[in-house]
Amino acid sequence: MAALHLEKVTKVYRKGDNEVRALDGVDLDIEAGEFLTVVGPSGSGKTTLLNILGCLDSPTEGRMVYDGKELRALGERSLSAYRRERISFVFQSYNLIPVLTVRENVELPLLIERALADGEIRARSSEMIAAVGLAGKEDRYPRELSGGQEQRVAIARALVKRPLVVLADEPSANLDSRTAEEVVELMRSINAERGTTFVFSTHDRLVMEHARRIVTIRDGRVTGDERK
Amino acid sequence: MGTLWKIAFRNTIRHKRRTIITAVVMMAGISIFIVFDSMLAGMDRMAVDNMSDYSLSSLKLRTPAYVDDISATPLDKSLPDPSGALAALAAKGITGTPRLRFVASVSNYKDVFPVIADGVDPASDPKVFKVSSALASGSWLGPETPKAVVMGAVLAQELGLKVGDSVLVSAQTVDDVTNADEYLVAGLVQTPDPTVNEGGLFMAIDEARSLLSAPAGFATEIDAALPRAGSLNAAIAQGDRTAASLKTLLPGLRLDPIGYLAQGYLSVRETKSKYSFVLILIVLFIAGVGIVNTILMSVYSRIREIGVLRAYGMTPREISRLFTLEGLALGLFGSVLGVVLGALFDLYMVVKGISIEAFSSAMGSLPLGGVIYGVWNPGTMAFGFLFGLIVALVASRIPARQAAKLEPTSALRFQ
Numbered sequence: 001m002a003a004l005h006l007e008k009v010t011k012v013y014r015k016g017d018n019e020v021r022a023l024d025g026v027d028l029d030i031e032a033g034e035f036l037t038v039v040g041p042s043g044s045g046k047t048t049l050l051n052i053l054g055c056l057d058s059p060t061e062g063r064m065v066y067d068g069k070e071l072r073a074l075g076e077r078s079l080s081a082y083r084r085e086r087i088s089f090v091f092q093s094y095n096l097i098p099v100l101t102v103r104e105n106v107e108l109p110l111l112i113e114r115a116l117a118d119g120e121i122r123a124r125s126s127e128m129i130a131a132v133g134l135a136g137k138e139d140r141y142p143r144e145l146s147g148g149q150e151q152r153v154a155i156a157r158a159l160v161k162r163p164l165v166v167l168a169d170e171p172s173a174n175l176d177s178r179t180a181e182e183v184v185e186l187m188r189s190i191n192a193e194r195g196t197t198f199v200f201s202t203h204d205r206l207v208m209e210h211a212r213r214i215v216t217i218r219d220g221r222v223t224g225d226e227r228k
Numbered sequence: 229m230g231t232l233w234k235i236a237f238r239n240t241i242r243h244k245r246r247t248i249i250t251a252v253v254m255m256a257g258i259s260i261f262i263v264f265d266s267m268l269a270g271m272d273r274m275a276v277d278n279m280s281d282y283s284l285s286s287l288k289l290r291t292p293a294y295v296d297d298i299s300a301t302p303l304d305k306s307l308p309d310p311s312g313a314l315a316a317l318a319a320k321g322i323t324g325t326p327r328l329r330f331v332a333s334v335s336n337y338k339d340v341f342p343v344i345a346d347g348v349d350p351a352s353d354p355k356v357f358k359v360s361s362a363l364a365s366g367s368w369l370g371p372e373t374p375k376a377v378v379m380g381a382v383l384a385q386e387l388g389l390k391v392g393d394s395v396l397v398s399a400q401t402v403d404d405v406t407n408a409d410e411y412l413v414a415g416l417v418q419t420p421d422p423t424v425n426e427g428g429l430f431m432a433i434d435e436a437r438s439l440l441s442a443p444a445g446f447a448t449e450i451d452a453a454l455p456r457a458g459s460l461n462a463a464i465a466q467g468d469r470t471a472a473s474l475k476t477l478l479p480g481l482r483l484d485p486i487g488y489l490a491q492g493y494l495s496v497r498e499t500k501s502k503y504s505f506v507l508i509l510i511v512l513f514i515a516g517v518g519i520v521n522t523i524l525m526s527v528y529s530r531i532r533e534i535g536v537l538r539a540y541g542m543t544p545r546e547i548s549r550l551f552t553l554e555g556l557a558l559g560l561f562g563s564v565l566g567v568v569l570g571a572l573f574d575l576y577m578v579v580k581g582i583s584i585e586a587f588s589s590a591m592g593s594l595p596l597g598g599v600i601y602g603v604w605n606p607g608t609m610a611f612g613f614l615f616g617l618i619v620a621l622v623a624s625r626i627p628a629r630q631a632a633k634l635e636p637t638s639a640l641r642f643q
Contacts (some may be wrong), residue, residue: 054539056637091536091640095532095535098533112542
C-alpha cells in the first residue's frame with residue numbers, strides 16, 4: 001500500500017445554513033519519496049487537502065491510511081501525536097518562533113516529540129542546519145536572517161525529525177525568484193538524497209517544473225494526476 | 229517543560245514595555261503590602277509598649293472582686309497584702325510597684341475635672357513605668373516635693389495650670405466620706421499615651437493614702453515590669469507565661485498580663501490586619517487584570533505561532549501551559565521586584581523608623597507618638613511573594629485557555 005492513502009475523502013464546512021463541500025470524494029495515493037505538487041485555482045480545495053494530509057483537520061467522510069495505519073477514527077489527541085511523530089510543515093510565511101535561535105527553532109519538533117536524548121537532538125539539528133547551508137548561523141534569531149534564510153531554517157525544522165511527509169503550503173510565495181529557486185532546489189536535492197516525501201500546494205510555475213507528479217484539484221475533486 | 233519555559237521567559241523579555249508595566253503594578257502591590265504590614269506591626273508594638281510603659285504595665289495584680297467592679301474603682305476591694313505580693317514577685321526576680329487608683333476631682337478653684345488619680349511609689353514606680361521620664365516641665369514626685377502632684381500636660385492646659393501652681397484634689401475616702409486637699413503642681417508629663425496626658429494625675433502613694441484615709445501599705449494594684457521581648461507576640465506570650473507561673477504563688481489574686489490588659493486595642497489590630505489584606509487584594513486584583521490583558525495581547529499577537537506549535541504536535545494542554553508559564557514568569561518578575569523593594573523600604577523603617585510627630589493629633593486616642601519602627605517579618609514577604617505568583621497563575625489561566633482552544637487550521641490562517 002502507498003505511504004499515504006486517501007479514499008473517498010470528503011470535507012464539508014457549514015456556515016450557517018450554507019454547506020461548502022471543500023473536498024468531494026478525493027482518492028489519492030502518495031508513495032514514499034514522491035515530490036508532488038497540488039495545483040488548482042484559489043478556493044479549489046488545495047489547502048483543505050493539505051490540512052487533511054497533515055492531520056490538522058479531519059475529513060467529514062472517507063478513509064485515510066498512513067503508513068498502514070487507519071487515521072479516520074483517531075481523536076484530536078492521537079492526531080496531535082501522529083503529527084508530532086510523522087508529519088512536518090513548511091509555511092508560506094516561514095512561521096519561525098521569533099524568540100528562539102536558528103538551532104532552537106530547528107530543534108523544536110524534537111523537543112516537542114521528546115523521543116531523543118539531548119546529544120542526539122543536537123547532532124540532528126547540526127546536521128540539518130549544515131544541510132540547508134546555514135552552518136555558523138546557529139545562534140542567530142529569525143529577525144537577523146533574510147527571507148530565504150528563514151525558509152531554509154523552516155525546511156531544516158521540517159526535516160529534523162525525519163518525517164513520513166513534509167507538507168509545504170506555497171513555500172516560495174514570499175521569496176524572490178532567485179531565492180525561491182534556491183529553496184526549491186534545496187528541497188528537491190533533499191528529496192533525492194534522503195527520499196523524504198514532499199507534497200506542495202502552489203501556484204508557482206518553478207515548483208511545478210521541479211515536481212515529478214502534479215495533482216490538479218478543482219471544486220474539491222481531483223481532475224488531473226500527471227506523472228513526469 | 230524546558231522549551232516551554234524558554235519560550236515563555238523570552239517572550240516576557242521580548243515585550244519589555246508591557247512586561248514592565250505589569251511587573252510594576254505587581255511590584256507596587258506587594259511592596260505596599262510589605263511596608264504597610266511592617267508599619268502596622270510597628271504601630272501595634274509601639275502602642276502596646278506605650279500602654280505597658282505609661283498606663284497598664286506588663287502584668288497587673290488585683291483582687292478578682294476589684295476587676296469585676298473595675299468601672300467603680302472600688303477602694304473596698306483593694307489588695308489584702310500588697311507587701312507580701314511584692315515580696316513574692318521579688319523572689320521571682322520580677323520588679324513590682326504598688327499603685328492606689330481612685331476617682332478624684334481636680335480643680336483650679338474655678339473649674340473642676342473628674343480624673344482617675346494614681347497614688348504611686350516615687351522610688352519604685354519608675355522601675356515599672358516611664359511616666360517619670362516623660363516630664364515636659366517640672367520634676368517627678370519625691371521627698372523634696374511634699375504634697376505635690378504630677379499631671380498630664382493636656383489636663384494642666386485645660387485647667388490653665390503650670391508647674392508651681394496649686395490645685396485642689398477631692399475624693400471619696402475609704403470610709404465613703406468626701407475629703408479634699410491642696411497640692412502643688414510639681415511636674416507636667418507629655419507621654420505617647422494620650423490617656424495619661426489628658427487625665428493623668430499622680431501623687432505619692434502615702435499622700436494618696438492620707439487623702440483617702442487609707443491605712444499604711446494600702447494599694448489597689450501591683451504593677452510589674454517584664455523584660456522587653458523581641459516581638460509583640462513574644463511580649464504577649466511572655467506575659468501569659470509569667471502570669472501562669474505566678475498563679476500558685478499568689479492565691480486569691482488576679483494576674484492580668486498585657487495580652488489581657490490591652491485586649492481592646494489588640495482586637496482592633498486584627499481588623500487592621502484584615503484591612504491590610506483587603507488592600508493587597510485590591511492592588512493585586514488590578515495587577516491580575518493587567519496580567520490577563522498582557523497575556524491576552526501575547527496570545528493574539530502569536531496566533532500563527534500557536535498554529536505552528538499545534539501543527540508540530542503540541543497538545544492544547546501544552547499550549548495552555550506555555551501561556552500559563554508566561555503569566556508565571558511575569559508574576560515572578562513582579563513578585564521578586566515587589567519583595568525586594570518592600571524589603572528595602574522595610575529595612576529603612578526597621579533601622580531608621582518614621583516620625584509620626586506631625587500626625588500625632590490625627591492619632592486620636594491611640595497610644596502612639598515619636599518614631600514608629602517597622603517590624604521585619606519574613607513571613608509577610610514570603611506571603612506577598614507567593615500571593616503574587618498565585619494571582620499571576622490564576623490571571624493567566626483565562627488567556628491560556630483561549631490559546632488552547634484555537635484550532636490549528638484557523639490559527640495558521642490568521643493574518
